[in-house]
Amino acid sequence: MTEPNISVTEDELHAFVDNELPAERRADVDAWLATHPDDAERVASWRAMAELLHARYDAIADETVPKRLGIERLVQQPRRWIYGAVAATLVAFVAGGSAGWLARGAAATPSTFRNFTVDALDAHRTYVVEVRHPVEVAANERAHLQQWLSKRVGYEIKAPELDAAGLKLVGGRLLPGPEAPAAFFMYESPSGERYTLYTSRAAKADATQMRYAAQDKDGAMFWAEKGVGYVVSGPTDKDRLNQVARQIYDQTEKVGG
Amino acid sequence: MDAAYLRAARKYRQDCNGWQQLHGTNSMSAFRESVESMIPALRRYARALARDADIADDLVQDTLVRALRSEKLFIGGDLRSWLYTILTNLNRNRRRSLARKPVFTELFDNNPDASGTEAEGRDISRALAALVEEQRSVLLLVMLEGLSYREVADIQGVPIGTVMSRLARARAHVKAYLDGERPALRAVK
Numbered sequence: 277m278t279e280p281n282i283s284v285t286e287d288e289l290h291a292f293v294d295n296e297l298p299a300e301r302r303a304d305v306d307a308w309l310a311t312h313p314d315d316a317e318r319v320a321s322w323r324a325m326a327e328l329l330h331a332r333y334d335a336i337a338d339e340t341v342p343k344r345l346g347i348e349r350l351v352q353q354p355r356r357w358i359y360g361a362v363a364a365t366l367v368a369f370v371a372g373g374s375a376g377w378l379a380r381g382a383a384a385t386p387s388t389f390r391n392f393t394v395d396a397l398d399a400h401r402t403y404v405v406e407v408r409h410p411v412e413v414a415a416n417e418r419a420h421l422q423q424w425l426s427k428r429v430g431y432e433i434k435a436p437e438l439d440a441a442g443l444k445l446v447g448g449r450l451l452p453g454p455e456a457p458a459a460f461f462m463y464e465s466p467s468g469e470r471y472t473l474y475t476s477r478a479a480k481a482d483a484t485q486m487r488y489a490a491q492d493k494d495g496a497m498f499w500a501e502k503g504v505g506y507v508v509s510g511p512t513d514k515d516r517l518n519q520v521a522r523q524i525y526d527q528t529e530k531v532g533g
Numbered sequence: 534m535d536a537a538y539l540r541a542a543r544k545y546r547q548d549c550n551g552w553q554q555l556h557g558t559n560s561m562s563a564f565r566e567s568v569e570s571m572i573p574a575l576r577r578y579a580r581a582l583a584r585d586a587d588i589a590d591d592l593v594q595d596t597l598v599r600a601l602r603s604e605k606l607f608i609g610g611d612l613r614s615w616l617y618t619i620l621t622n623l624n625r626n627r628r629r630s631l632a633r634k635p636v637f638t639e640l641f642d643n644n645p646d647a648s649g650t651e652a653e654g655r656d657i658s659r660a661l662a663a664l665v666e667e668q669r670s671v672l673l674l675v676m677l678e679g680l681s682y683r684e685v686a687d688i689q690g691v692p693i694g695t696v697m698s699r700l701a702r703a704r705a706h707v708k709a710y711l712d713g714e715r716p717a718l719r720a721v722k
Contacts, residue, residue: 287697290704294675296682321708326676328657328711333581333677337573342590345576347569350597 284308289315293322391454393489393498396474396507399451399460400494404470410462411447421448425459430477431504435461436527441520443471455479463520471510471520475528478505486521488514497521501528567612568600574613574678575620581673582624584662592627596620617680618688621670628666660710668703671696 284292284305291297292305309316343349403410413421418435426432428450435445443463451458453476461473478500486499495512498505499521506528508521575596579589596619661669667689674680674688682700686693 286701290697290701291682294682294700318708321711322676322704325657325704325707325711329581329673329677332657333577336580337577339573339576341572341576345572345590345594345597347565347572347597347601350594350601351565 284312284315289319290322293319293326392474392476392478392505393496393507395451395454395458396472396498397489397491397494397496397509399458399474400472400496400509403449403460403462404472410470412449414447415445417447418445425450428457429453429459429475430456433459433475434527436473436524438463438471438520438523441523442466443469443520446470453477469511471508471517473524474507474509476505477503479503486518486525488517490514499525504528564604564612565601568597568616571613571616572597575616578617578673578678579620579624581658581661581677582620582669583627584658588627592620592623595623599623611684614680614684614688617674617678617684621674621688624670625666656711657707660707663710664703664706668699668706671699672703672707675700 282304288297288301288305292302297305309319413424415421415435422434425448435448438445442465444465446462446464448459448461451460451474453474456477458474458476463471463473486497489496489498490512493512494509495514495517496507496509497517497520498507500506506524508517508524510517510520572593575593576589579592579596580586583589583592596616599619600616661672664672670689671685674685675682680688682693682696686696689696
């Protein structure tokens with residue numbers, strides 16, 4: 277081997293190890309390494325590193341694939357993943373920042389919704405199962421509840437009347453929200469079905485269409501208007517949830533956020 | 534739908550528009566079979582990327598759900614790169630969304646995933662954890678998954694030169710870590 281005319285760069289050493297180097301240059305690098313022990317040592321260490329990685333992680337590729345990752349299962353039960361898919365899509369918008377992957381314009385609103393809906397569903401699941409303490413302030417103190425929550429969330433909020441949907445106000449509570457405190461109202465049907473309304477400031481969210489998300493046994497309709505976000509959660513009967521959400525929508529519209 | 538997802542699907546669709554004619558009506562099941570054959574490698578990559586076994590499989594599951602949802606969008610092309618792209622993006626998004634959530638860390642580092650393996654294996658996973666996200670992803674895609682610089686550049690949406698400099702920095706950090714240097718002190722030297 278002759279000494280290469282042009283010295284070998286670090287980029288070329290990497291390309292050499294990764295089989296990215298043009299074939300005609302490989303002999304030059306071989307010759308270079310024979311006379312440059314520091315570079316030869318680095319190349320050897322990178323190869324050893326690759327072996328360590330394979331030794332550590334190849335076993336995972338050999339494991340039996342967990343049932344939840346079975347293709348048939350994912351294909352046959354798409355509904356179970358609606359929420360996950362919605363969340364994943366919305367989460368993707370959060371990445372609008374610096375990487376240059378995503379359209380900037382649409383970035384703010386869905387991330388707000390994602391945070392909102394996740395928080396609202398969490399609150400819904402936490403409190404609808406409560407028998408003794410579902411709310412902090414009960415419906416018999418409705419005026420006080422509305423006044424208190426309005427003051428804390430920073431806009432006028434009235435507990436909507438849902439008698440037409442067969443739902444009675446149980447009461448409400450104050451919760452932390454994604455950007456500001458959130459007001460939370462709970463409603464109950466004679467048969468014990470519970471629906472909740474979660475509302476908080478969402479500065480980045482302007483008027484948006486109503487959207488639906490479902491997770492396990494719970495569904496949520498969410499929308500935003502005039503910088504305020506609303507999430508109505510309840511059992512996954514979409515038509516029924518839609519009916520409840522529409523009534524709430526009509527009443528909050530009058531209040532005007 | 535986010536733009537990256539659509540862009541990737543569109544790109545791969547353009548790459549190979551003859552594929553459907555070739556495979557005809559069997560393309561749907563062929564698509565699923567191709568996706569399925571990638572699950573072991575995706576799990577390996579996700580585990581090395583995210584460290585935590587449950588988070589890794591969540592990432593793989595989300596990746597599969599998205600890929601299967603776009604079965605009709607995807608007409609051939611480099612499925613392998615596309616799946617790695619989705620997983621890499623989902624992981625980056627996950628890490629960003631952590632910014633607004635409290636981060637839970639183990640009180641004691643007695644992670645069963647680490648304790649059962651030999652010291653070498655533990656060191657390489659810790660060395661990986663010390664890397665910044667982009668460098669870890671490049672290192673794993675090239676060294677563990679065997680992707681080309683060009684493919685990794687497409688996955689990360691950066692020029693090849695950026696891939697190479699990330700790879701060089703990642704290798705230097707991991708080497709320093711394995712050689713027993715403390716990464717925090719390296720910058721001062």
